Amino acid sequence: MERLYNFSAGPAALPLEVLQQARDELVNWQGCGMSVMEMSHRGKEYMGIQAQAEADLRELMGIPANYKVLFLQGGASSQFAMVPMNLYRGKASADFLNTGEWSKKAIHEALKYGAVNVVASSEDKNFTYAPTQDAWKLDPNAAYVHYTPNETIGGVEIFWTPDLAKLAGEVPLVADMSSTILSRPIDVSKFGLIYAGAQKNIGPAGLTLVIVREDLIGQVVPGTPTMFDYRTHSENGSMYNTPPTYGIYIAGLVFKLLKAKGGLAEMEKTNRLKAGLLYDCIDASGFYHSPVARENRSLMNIPFTLKDAALDEAFLNGAKARNLVQLKGHRLSGGMRASLYNAMPVEGVRALVEFMQEFERAHG
Ligand SMILES: *Cc1c(COP(=O)(O)O)cnc(C)c1O
DSSP states (O other): OOOOEEOOSSSOOOOHHHHHHHHHHSSSGGGSSSOGGGSOTTSHHHHHHHHHHHHHHHHHHTOOTTEEEEEEOSHHHHHHHHHHHHHOTTOSEEEEEEOSHHHHHHHHHHTTTSEEEEEEEOGGGTTOSOOOGGGOOOOTTOSOEEEOSEETTTTEEOOSOOOOGGGTTOSOEEEEOTTTTTSSOOOGGGOSEEEEETTTTTSSTTOEEEEEEGGGSSOOOTTOOGGGOHHHHHTTTTOSSOOOHHHHHHHHHHHHHHHHTTOHHHHHHHHHHHHHHHHHHHHHOSSEEOOSOGGGBOSSEEEEEESOGGGHHHHHHHHHHTTEEOOBOOTTTOSEEEEOOTTSOHHHHHHHHHHHHHHHHHHO
């Protein structure tokens, strides 16, 4: 069977070049006589793979020297707990922006460790936009400010970085970047902590990336398990226990590829082109509809509805017949969702748009 155009929100498509290289190296990595999966994580081959992956990520994202890169497990969902365990640091309350389902989950978990002040919420409009910072009620004594720059389910993206300088620079900014990391350049120095599950834009499921400023490490709430203390992982080069070695290897191949393609500025250009093709198709039609406010339309996850939900199944079947798969919307939103992460080629989006136009002509 041919490879499909996979529009899944996650686990998502991986670049074909990466899969091919992994295939070629699967049973015997660079002539060392074994698979990366079989290597000791403390052996020199594997240590080299992980060090290179970290170096390439640091270069791609421009991560300053006073930040640690941690390769963890447990998904972004574990970070919903690990962040508060590590960052409340004796303070009473943390600030959260609520822009959708993932924000809500992060808030729910933080409430187990301290108070939460919701600085602003877009629930009034069914999470179809993000409140601008002038509407946020920030607490100058907050332990940290947490937000979700891209809500994967709602398709709501925030393209500006919150400015906490007014708070005397004392309050660190924390971002769940699971579905936006590596899609465009960001200024890491504006953040105290960034986390992301790998299975959207980094690599396979099972790896979770944390980028954390050093001074925020080491003040966990009492009773925090060793494995949930960032210090455990930062002091041991993410090798306190066995890291997800194969996932880190694949992520490393992705980082290399993105560098070879010109880095994150190039990714942003391509991602804007791809998302533009799809939004233009939606806007030009009276048949498809995007619920998201224009300034918050995600580059990565694009939910849309058809004029008549009774046509959804025919749409999905027609798409599938053209090798366009995983377009069904999240069960909470219904309709369709096309995820256009870095690994989705422009041709995949063009094929989707062509199909959508034809479907509209046939059923509009
Ligand atoms: C997918 C996703 C999560 C959950 O990630 P897991 O790795 O499955 O725990 C959390 N936040 C956002 C923004 C996501 O897209």
